[in-house]
Amino acid sequence: MDFRLTDDQRALRAGMRGLLAARYPRERLRSLADADADVDAGAPGGPPTPDRGLWQALGEAGFFALRLTEQDGGAGLGLPEAVLLFEEAGRALLPGPLVATHLAAGLVPGAAEGACAVTALDRPGAAEHLASAEAVLLLDGPAARALRLRPGGAPRALRARPARSVDPTTPLHLVRQLPRPSKGSITTLPADASRLRREAALLTAAQQLGSAFRTIGLAVSHARRRSQFGRPVGAFQAVQHLCAEMLVRAELARTAVYAASLSAEADGPAEIATAKLLADSAAIRNARDCLQVHGGLGFTWEADVHLHLKRAWLRAGQWQSAAESEELLANTLLHEASHLPEGHHASDATDVLDAENVTA
Template sequence: MEFRLTEDQHSLQRALRQVVTDRQPSWQELTEVGLFQLRVPEPEGGLGLGLPEAVLAFEEAGRAVLAGPLVGTEVAAAVLGLDGRAEVVRVPARGPVLVPELPTLDHVLLLHPDDSLAVLPAAAVDAAPAAAVDPDRPLWRLDGTPPPGERTPETRRVAADATLLTAALQVGLASRTVAEAVAYARTREQFGQPIGAFQAVQHLCADMLARAELARVAVYAAAVSGDEVEIAGAKLLADDAAVHGARDCLQVHGGMGFTWEARVHRLLKRAWAWEQAGADRERCLESLATRL
């Protein structure tokens, strides 16, 4: 057992962090660094890496709160061999079917509750724009009955990988909330000292870190094992780390956290969006219960 990053994985993480976090890259740049070709076999022009490397890359994307159809494009290329921009959209148990960034997409990978998959040309999808809460993730509402899909071993892989990569985004986002909260708590002064010197604030931050770190190893381990139930557990913990982390980050920012310009709200709104992407909480819990 050597459950830690290899030297190559460390290098990949550092390189991606430079590209992704230090400057907001364009879609073209993300494509050029190979974010969507990581798992595509080398003979087909990809990097021939595995799920653990993809998870490390998506963690960085989450830390940078990148916009765009990241997960679907990667999964379409790696699992289905489809080029172009794609997004995985789950038909939820309740409420509308929402497709992010529809006009920019080439494919919509529509997953039904039974994991059957309909691969649709985006241009053929009948949908209307809807006013989204997350300003960086516009949504379209699907009209009519979602077209039926098929179940194959590949469609199960699409479902599991989309859930895992979304969990990786959430882990990155959760770490970002810790960093933002700590940075603010160290500089903001009240009662003559940084608010981060008060234990009430310290303990909030400590819990944020504990949730993020536990979710991180859960996501890494699920990437190594590839097990569907372990992936469900990792998504559950990653969603909690990101959503709860963003809430606490907002709390640490006090009144400023409630403003539009402080941008903390963008972390929370994205965490809410990613919570519903891939397998949502109910689905993860039922998956875990089935194994018990």
């Protein structure tokens, strides 16, 4: 057992960070945010989302094909490596339907190379980047399905209504009903939808993790720079303790996400629910605390922190909400309890029976 990253994994992560620094610097994020591209999601005239050049660069770097075998044009790597790349994407707030396109690699032509953008729905609700997607994964049932269309056709095909997205870099549509299996342009894919949903939850958690660490960096650098009462605000314990709790959350989330990427086969649903639950919470609460550390500046459009918070809200509602994760984990406990052997501990004897007798 060595839980730490291997040298190859570190190199992979560094490569992704370098790619994003070159292709998606902060100015790109800001120009997207400042254009407030969501007003007419995907409407002609607005900036293309996702950025096709960047999408192809990600495809060439193997971001989408990462887990395909080398014969299939992939890198033959696994979920642990995918998680590291998605963590970097989350750190940079990279927009686009990254998870769905990654999952579609090998299933939808063009996805692996970044030649097309694929979004996904597992239930009625908010769909990201729907107007620009060439395919939609439909993961509501036992078998995965794909709806293939020309760009711009998906909102109409799904009778989706554009939303004014809370996240200015992620256009959203609201879908009331998923199409029936029989519909003409829908094909059934040779993939288990429940496995894809679990992987989607894990990769989404990895993005949340990256964001949770990024907001620590933003908070700490602000707290060191900003001076009040004649010293950096980061020298006040009240501020220090906010930052310390941010790190605790992020470290716990990191541990959960990495562990789930390793044991997704063995203890899949519970480990992934754990990862999603803790990473969502870390991303949202860290963004909140980062905003607080920024003081008045945190309430402005100009600071990046609101972009992290809004993206975190969006991701937290995708695939597996906190309520769903917690209920799943509670049920796992109950299942374990039904197999619980009677312990040798004296304390075990005080369990149910004594609990009932003690006040009788």
